[in-house]
Amino acid sequence: MSDVKNETLFNDVISIDKNINISGLTLLSLWNIIGSPLSYSVEWPRDRLMPLRSNSVVVVYTRSGYGQIHLKNGNIIRVQDHCVVFIDPLEISHYFCCGRLWALNWMEMITSGSIFLPLGQVIDLDATSSLNEVNKAMDEIRCDSDARNRLGVARINKLIYEWLTYAVVNKPQHDAEKQTLRVIEQIHLNIRKKWRISDLSQIIPCSESQLRKLFLRYTKQTPKDYILEAKLNYAHASIVHKNTPIYQLANELNFYDSFHFSKAFKAKFGVNPSSCYNNK
Incomplete structure (x- = not known):
């Protein structure tokens, strides 16, 4: 037993207590874990901080090492290295480290909204920049500054869309769902752009009628x-967490004017954008 106790298990978690939605994603928690084969074996949901939320998803980014994630249907997801x-x-169902330290x-x-995720697909990454970005994000989210918190969450969300791009590259281009994901990813990464259907159809490429279908x-x-x-x-998150002026958002997001922006905002959220500002 002494050998097991001496095995180090670094388990650092950040709970996100602010509902920051950026580009269709809201980060709830971020864990930084190093588990050994002798000590890291978890029956889900022991690691959870809060009840499951609708539309929730778990993202496992393996920096190094080897682990297995077992699903309730009997499938095993094997993750290794980057x-x-x-x-x-x-x-x-459960997950554990096997063979080498799992970081x-x-x-x-x-x-x-509608963000399609390639659930269960292990996406190999060919760049190590993600590690530095995640480390920066954790430092920013720990800060007392709301602006730094938002920057950290935005950094994670940007990584998510980058990782999804790798998934699209690794899948056949005739896969209609992945083609749609590719277009959606570009919309979120270029949220300020005044998109035309013809611009979107060129991303895949396909006809405008096929894109609508x-x-x-x-x-x-x-x-x-x-x-x-x-x-x-995007506008709602910018108002609530950054106090971005209405006229600025209307201009940046290519609405005709502030009136048309406010009208669309109220139609979606049921309140005027001016009522969502943080007046602290």
Whole structure:
């Protein structure tokens, strides 16, 4: 038993107590873990800080080492070295380190809108810049400054979309769902752009009519409606957490004017944008 106790297990967690939604993702918690084969074996949901939320997803970013994540349906997800995997938390049974020290970041988040995630697919990463970005994000989220907190969450969300790009590259281009994801990823990464359907259709590429069919099939929205919702979600987070002026958001997000922006905002959220400002 003494050998087991001497095995170090670093388990540092940050709980996000502010509901910061950026580009359709809301980070709930961020774990920094180093587990040994002798000490790191977890029956889900022992590591959880809070009850499951609707539309939640677990993101496991493996920096080094080797681990296994077992699902309730009997499938086993094997992660090794530099990779990431998205998992439905309701499907997780248990997970453990095997063979070498498993260094990982375990993230929990919820999604809004229609963001398609390649659940269960182990995505190999060919760059190590993600590690530095995650470390910076953890330092920023720990700060007392709301601005730094928001920057840290934005940094994580940017990484998520970068990782999704790797998944699209690794999948056949004829996969219609992944093609739609590729377009959605560009919308969120360039949220301030005045998108035209013709611009979006060139990303895949496909005809404009085919793009509309893809969006209706996978998001239940037209491209125009999806873009509007994405922009309004971004605006809401910018107002609540950054006090960005209405006129600035209307201009940045390419609304006709502040009146049209406020009208669209109220139609979605049920309140005027001016009522959402933090007056502390």
